[in-house]
Amino acid sequence: MFPTPRQLTALFFLSCITASAYLRADIVAGPMLGHIDMREATIWVQTDAPAIVRVAYAEQGQANALRWSDAVQTSNALNNTATLTLNAVEPGKKYNYRIELDGTLTEEQNTLKTPTNYVGRTPPPDLRIAVGGAHYVTEEGFEPPYQILGGGYGIFSSILSEKPELMIWTGNTAHLRDSDWASQSGTLKRFGKARSVSELQPLLARIPHYATWSNSDYGTVNAGKFYSYRQDVEDSFNAYWPKPVEVASLDGITTRFRRSDVDFFMLDTRSYRDDAPASDRLPQMLGKAQIEWLRQEIINSSATFKVIIAGAPILNPADNRNNLSYAEREHGELLQMLRNERIAGLFFISGGKYYGELTRLVQANSYNLFDLTLGPLTANSINNQDELNFFRMPGTSTFERHFALLDFTGPEEDRAISIRVMSMAGTELWQRTIKASQLQPAEAE
Numbered sequence: 001m002f003p004t005p006r007q008l009t010a011l012f013f014l015s016c017i018t019a020s021a022y023l024r025a026d027i028v029a030g031p032m033l034g035h036i037d038m039r040e041a042t043i044w045v046q047t048d049a050p051a052i053v054r055v056a057y058a059e060q061g062q063a064n065a066l067r068w069s070d071a072v073q074t075s076n077a078l079n080n081t082a083t084l085t086l087n088a089v090e091p092g093k094k095y096n097y098r099i100e101l102d103g104t105l106t107e108e109q110n111t112l113k114t115p116t117n118y119v120g121r122t123p124p125p126d127l128r129i130a131v132g133g134a135h136y137v138t139e140e141g142f143e144p145p146y147q148i149l150g151g152g153y154g155i156f157s158s159i160l161s162e163k164p165e166l167m168i169w170t171g172n173t174a175h176l177r178d179s180d181w182a183s184q185s186g187t188l189k190r191f192g193k194a195r196s197v198s199e200l201q202p203l204l205a206r207i208p209h210y211a212t213w214s215n216s217d218y219g220t221v222n223a224g225k226f227y228s229y230r231q232d233v234e235d236s237f238n239a240y241w242p243k244p245v246e247v248a249s250l251d252g253i254t255t256r257f258r259r260s261d262v263d264f265f266m267l268d269t270r271s272y273r274d275d276a277p278a279s280d281r282l283p284q285m286l287g288k289a290q291i292e293w294l295r296q297e298i299i300n301s302s303a304t305f306k307v308i309i310a311g312a313p314i315l316n317p318a319d320n321r322n323n324l325s326y327a328e329r330e331h332g333e334l335l336q337m338l339r340n341e342r343i344a345g346l347f348f349i350s351g352g353k354y355y356g357e358l359t360r361l362v363q364a365n366s367y368n369l370f371d372l373t374l375g376p377l378t379a380n381s382i383n384n385q386d387e388l389n390f391f392r393m394p395g396t397s398t399f400e401r402h403f404a405l406l407d408f409t410g411p412e413e414d415r416a417i418s419i420r421v422m423s424m425a426g427t428e429l430w431q432r433t434i435k436a437s438q439l440q441p442a443e444a445e
Helices: 005-022 155-161 184-195 198-206 230-240 288-299 328-341
Strands: 027-036 041-047 052-059 081-086 094-101 110-113 127-132 166-169 209-211 255-259 262-266 305-310 346-350 357-361 369-373 402-409 416-423 428-435
Touching: 027 094, 027 110, 027 184, 027 198, 027 209, 041 052, 041 094, 052 081, 110 198, 155 198, 155 402, 184 230, 209 262, 262 288, 288 328
Parallel strands: 127 166, 166 209, 262 305, 305 346, 346 369
Antiparallel strands: 027 041, 041 081, 052 094, 094 110, 127 402, 255 262, 357 369, 402 416, 416 428
16 A cells, blocks of 8 residues: 555655754764863864854863853864864863753763963973874775774873873874875865874863874975965864964964963974975075064063974984975074074974984084974884984984873973883883973073
């Protein structure tokens, strides 16, 4: 017996209701803590379908004083990502937070902590940060035959167990392939795949994350300021890695933030890059405008340590297009500027490599500079036999997946950076300590 028209209509509406239930948005990555300051915090999240997202949060012990972020509508245009701002937080407090999707609160509750307002009140608090390099997530149907280019995702649990206050990613966070970089959709999907690893989610939710990019986040090998897909990849990167602050005077993803007595300056080694110039130009990677921004910021910094982060090694002297030294004149001018300004407390962190090392640049007329280069978190490692880094400190070459822990500790008059490089399982591979007193310019004559 065939159904009547009325029965067909009822079946149609029932199927629509059932389908809508299955299409209800859910979280596929995150929440991730972005920059947290004394009076504002950011939270990132990605849903599997367009949704209206909010964050409910309250100070611990004050559940009745619930606050809400403004609502954000996720959309397919940016892979349903959202960055939400919490503007009712105060210094030195812990807050519980939950994500709301389309009016329904999710069950998972997480916690964030705002920095203490110590300035002029107490000595600077100790600070522990985690630092990681290249992250590669394998994807069936897109990998080269008979090769596995990523793995060991349990490293994120090892990082979380060390209880850092924040994490810095030094580039190659997504690894765009030929199937990805030539379209906005492909780029967003690849960033989404990198973000979706289940072992990563607890780490994302519990500490703030900051990132810069390197060549594999950007597109084709050695692509720079003239790259045709530059805007697409920049939009994609910003959709997944919210910046602490937008630097209005610069192109690209340059940014900065402060925690305790440490200022972090995150440089962009792609947006100004021109390493195949015409005869009337010299190679560059940072550009004059970005170097001037850095100069102005560091001479006005009151922080004990000024940490400069880049997606390419800054002090490695080897002739390699992935080192800042490839742009020889710009490299020399940058180092000369730092000497001329007599800036205390400089320390460099870099990525863009598939091995780790600590570079020490010995200077006759200033203090020694150090550059901690991070190799892969989850990508495959390689050796550094092809690169003659004469400034590499003995015993610091690292040819396995790893991360670093940096502790900024000590009394106000005797601060120090303790560097520990750790294996996937959380075993210490090597360590060094650099005191703030070692990072002081000589007395002016």
